Amino acid sequence: MTVTTFPWSKDRSTTEYRTCPVTTLKVDLAAEKLIIANAVAAVVFLLIGGIFALLLALTRWQAIHLLNPVWFYRVLTAHGFDMLVLWIVFFECAGLYFASTVMLNARQVAPKLAWSAFVLMVIGAVMVNVIVLMGKADVLFTAYVPLKAHPLFYLGVILFAVGALMVIGIFFTNIVVAKREKRYEGSLPLAVFGLVTAAILATYTLLAGAATFVPAFLWSLGLFENYDPGIYRNLFWAFGHPAQQINLAAMVSIWYMLATITVGATPINEKLSRFAFVLYIFFINLGSAHHLLVDPGLSFAWKVSNTSYAMYLAVLGSLIHAFSIPAAVEVALRRQGHKRGLLEWLRKAPWGEPGFAALVVSMFLFGWIGGVTGVTIGTEQINMVAHNTMRIPGHFHATVVAGTTLAFMGLTYYVIPLIFRRELVLKSWAKWQPYIFGFGMALVSIGMIVSGIQGIPRRHWDITFVNPTAVPGTVNLSLAVMGVGALIAVVGGAMFLIVVLASVFLGQKREANRLTLLSGDENPLIEHAVKPLTPSEEHRFQPKGTFVIVLAFLMFFAVYYFSNWWLLGRTWIVR
Amino acid sequence: MLQPQKIWWKPLGRLEKNWLLIAFVWSIVLTAMMPLWFFIGRQNVPATSFRTTPEEFKETVEAFVAKYQVGTDENNVPIVAPPPGDVYIYGRQWQWYPVLKLKKGETYRVHVSSLDVQHGFSLQPVNLTFMALPNYDYVITLTPTTSGEFTVVCNEYCLIGHHTMIGKIIIEE
Amino acid sequence: MSNQDEKVEIPKGQKFFDNIFWLLALSILLSTVLYNVWGLIELLTLPPAP
Numbered sequence: 001m002t003v004t005t006f007p008w009s010k011d012r013s014t015t016e017y018r019t020c021p022v023t024t025l026k027v028d029l030a031a032e033k034l035i036i037a038n039a040v041a042a043v044v045f046l047l048i049g050g051i052f053a054l055l056l057a058l059t060r061w062q063a064i065h066l067l068n069p070v071w072f073y074r075v076l077t078a079h080g081f082d083m084l085v086l087w088i089v090f091f092e093c094a095g096l097y098f099a100s101t102v103m104l105n106a107r108q109v110a111p112k113l114a115w116s117a118f119v120l121m122v123i124g125a126v127m128v129n130v131i132v133l134m135g136k137a138d139v140l141f142t143a144y145v146p147l148k149a150h151p152l153f154y155l156g157v158i159l160f161a162v163g164a165l166m167v168i169g170i171f172f173t174n175i176v177v178a179k180r181e182k183r184y185e186g187s188l189p190l191a192v193f194g195l196v197t198a199a200i201l202a203t204y205t206l207l208a209g210a211a212t213f214v215p216a217f218l219w220s221l222g223l224f225e226n227y228d229p230g231i232y233r234n235l236f237w238a239f240g241h242p243a244q245q246i247n248l249a250a251m252v253s254i255w256y257m258l259a260t261i262t263v264g265a266t267p268i269n270e271k272l273s274r275f276a277f278v279l280y281i282f283f284i285n286l287g288s289a290h291h292l293l294v295d296p297g298l299s300f301a302w303k304v305s306n307t308s309y310a311m312y313l314a315v316l317g318s319l320i321h322a323f324s325i326p327a328a329v330e331v332a333l334r335r336q337g338h339k340r341g342l343l344e345w346l347r348k349a350p351w352g353e354p355g356f357a358a359l360v361v362s363m364f365l366f367g368w369i370g371g372v373t374g375v376t377i378g379t380e381q382i383n384m385v386a387h388n389t390m391r392i393p394g395h396f397h398a399t400v401v402a403g404t405t406l407a408f409m410g411l412t413y414y415v416i417p418l419i420f421r422r423e424l425v426l427k428s429w430a431k432w433q434p435y436i437f438g439f440g441m442a443l444v445s446i447g448m449i450v451s452g453i454q455g456i457p458r459r460h461w462d463i464t465f466v467n468p469t470a471v472p473g474t475v476n477l478s479l480a481v482m483g484v485g486a487l488i489a490v491v492g493g494a495m496f497l498i499v500v501l502a503s504v505f506l507g508q509k510r511e512a513n514r515l516t517l518l519s520g521d522e523n524p525l526i527e528h529a530v531k532p533l534t535p536s537e538e539h540r541f542q543p544k545g546t547f548v549i550v551l552a553f554l555m556f557f558a559v560y561y562f563s564n565w566w567l568l569g570r571t572w573i574v575r
Numbered sequence: 576m577l578q579p580q581k582i583w584w585k586p587l588g589r590l591e592k593n594w595l596l597i598a599f600v601w602s603i604v605l606t607a608m609m610p611l612w613f614f615i616g617r618q619n620v621p622a623t624s625f626r627t628t629p630e631e632f633k634e635t636v637e638a639f640v641a642k643y644q645v646g647t648d649e650n651n652v653p654i655v656a657p658p659p660g661d662v663y664i665y666g667r668q669w670q671w672y673p674v675l676k677l678k679k680g681e682t683y684r685v686h687v688s689s690l691d692v693q694h695g696f697s698l699q700p701v702n703l704t705f706m707a708l709p710n711y712d713y714v715i716t717l718t719p720t721t722s723g724e725f726t727v728v729c730n731e732y733c734l735i736g737h738h739t740m741i742g743k744i745i746i747e748e
Numbered sequence: 749m750s751n752q753d754e755k756v757e758i759p760k761g762q763k764f765f766d767n768i769f770w771l772l773a774l775s776i777l778l779s780t781v782l783y784n785v786w787g788l789i790e791l792l793t794l795p796p797a798p
Contacts, residue, residue: 581756581758582756582758582759582762583762584758584759584761584762624794625794625795625796625797625798626794626795626796626797627796627797631797632797635797711794712797
């Protein structure tokens with residue numbers, strides 16, 4: 001590896017970078033170290049959170065009922081925080097460093113500041129975990145006031161959030177500097193723009209987090225008596241749900257990246273894809289209201305305007321990506337020669353390539369289960385039959401786990417040879433892992449949703465305390481489906497962790513010489529000389545197959561959605 | 576990876592335009608359903624609330640119980656049989672108080688609040704859930720359409736006794 | 749990717765989508781006003797129980 005140094009016009013120090021032999025991108029070595037550190041932290045918390053996931057699933061599976069109530073609620077608190085916040089945010093920070101330096105051939109500004117942000121985040125992360133496991137914060141991830149945790153719980157969350165906000169600031173600075181130093185021409189690449197979307201949403205998220213948790217911290221110290229629960233809920237969900245929308249934007253960006261890496265896809269219309277991201281930027285934070293739909297004190301107008309993301313414009317954004325990404329894949333594969341009929345491209349796609357498997361399984365489960373159920377239960381009136389039932393975790397395990405986590409796992413398989421510069425070992429495991437994990441998580445979601453439709457509450461240690469006439473026997477079956485699905489998903493998760501840890505510690509140290517891991521083409525970026533479509537190519541390679549698939553998706557969506565209005569109509573009269 | 580073209584602001588292709596239109600129409604349908612149901616649906620989210628305090632609400636509930644109590648259930652919770660109109664329930668760690676005995680087809684303004692932490696008032700197996708928050712009196716205008724014994728499950732975590740917080744509502748014909 | 753068409757005007761829409769700081773400002777403004785401020789005002793102006 002040759003290291004070249006950049007002397008900059010203004011700064012006193014020099015930056016070292018290497019040139020990636022596969023992508024020809026310049027990799028700032030300081031950025032590379034930050035990417036690695038954040039990715040490692042992410043995977044560590046995925047492992048811890050994953051162990052907790054297994055314990056929880058084996059408890060809600062009534063036939064097994066593993067943990068006692070004290071430890072169930074405690075582990076539930078830790079699992080929520082470790083997965084929804086730590087695993088995902090550390091991974092996203094690695095992604096932000098990558099997108100604002102490597103993808104732009106640019107340098108990492110203020111590496112020392114970036115490291116202090118990382119240290120703050122780790123300290124906060126450890127503090128929260130320790131205080132929770134010590135039993136001083138059995139308040140669940142939402143920490144709903146007036147439930148009160150030890151002050152160090154709130155302080156840990158605040159420190160983590162401050163560190164993360166610093167990373168967001170550094171990300172934007174990297175981009176501004178890259179533009180000023182003319183490291184790239186024209187607009188940001190689409191995937192970088194998607195991560196800019198994520199960073200914009202993260203800014204609001206973290207400011208809301210500060211507004212929520214700083215008063216909570218002071219309240220826990222006894223500095224004031226009453227923290228109104230309605231106010232807390234408004235502020236908390238301005239942090240809690242946009243945090244998930246960050247994941248959505250990051251996941252969509254990674255879907256575009258995986259499509260490019262595995263089949264050399266390019267966006268069929270940049271304007272359309274960017275428009276979809278802009279819809280997220282303007283409207284998606286409003287959806288936080290869907291946590292407050294059955295709360296006192298709020299009007300129909302407020303609930304409906306916000307839960308609908310302003311006329312479902314943010315949902316329109318997702319529907320656009322749902323078309324654009326498979327369309328890009330289809331056009332890329334049609335260009336490679338697989339152009340017979342509607343779906344030959346799909347049959348001939350590289351299903352054995354880990355990143356492609358992760359892309360498709362993640363998109364499918366996110367959309368068909370996560371997206372459809374989310375919009376449905378986020379409908380004001382329908383929420384009355386869904387709120388705090390297991391339909392909620394059923395929905396979000398399809399989005400955050402089967403969707404986001406699986407997409408992140410898929411990308412990690414490429415980060416290892418390209419950034420960690422280690423040979424990926426156990427490649428055949430990587431090939432199967434997305435399918436196994438996806439299948440397991442699909443069962444988990446479905447088991448939870450079916451339980452929730454029958455009224456079973458979430459965050460609840462033992463439903464058998466409830467009057468038997470209120471709990472149908474079919475609930476035991478759906479909870480068992482969830483339990484079995486969890487076991488399969490844990491196997492899938494373990495496969496990922498083993499492949500990744502084995503590769504990082506035992507894989508051969510070497511420069512990457514190919515982009516894809518297993519499929520025939522070594523570098524779709526170069527092999528298919530990926531250039532934007534010429535007008536005649538655009539005419540020849542139409543994504544007709546994708547169009548049919550998304551129409552089928554919409555029909556499924558409509559059936560599921562309207563069935564829920566029918567379900568609602570069968571309950572008592574209420575206003 | 577992959578710089579975009581200098582000018583990427585270009586017209587949409589035919590399939591993209593068609594999908595955008597279809598997806599937009601679906602967004603309109605989704606948006607319209609909620610106000611539509613607001614006017615023609617029989618199940619809508621209650622939007623009447625008052626500010627209160629745990630002490631004040633408890634007093635109101637106790638007065639209500641004193642007026643209409645007809646018995647006590649096996650957990651020593653009073654059973655009240657009020658006429659149609661304002662009825663009151665509080666949730667607290669870890670019970671729902673009192674047990675309501677109501678009539679099918681009659682309309683009640685059910686006032687729900689909490690005396691301590693957040694609770695989830697979840698009526699099963701009807702499957703309707705509303706939040707019971709301290710400081711908020713949430714008025715749910717309810718007309719039971721089926722009779723029998725119904726369970727109130729708490730579905731908002733309220734510390735260690737959460738899963739034992741089970742209440743009852745009886746609907747007579 | 750070439751600089752041959754230096755003189756071509758970038759469409760306004762493209763420039764707007766490229767303007768990260770306007771996007772950030774509008775995002776925070778819309779979210780804070782429509783979700784936080786409106787919602788908090790509703791909570792804070794609740795009438796007391798009769």
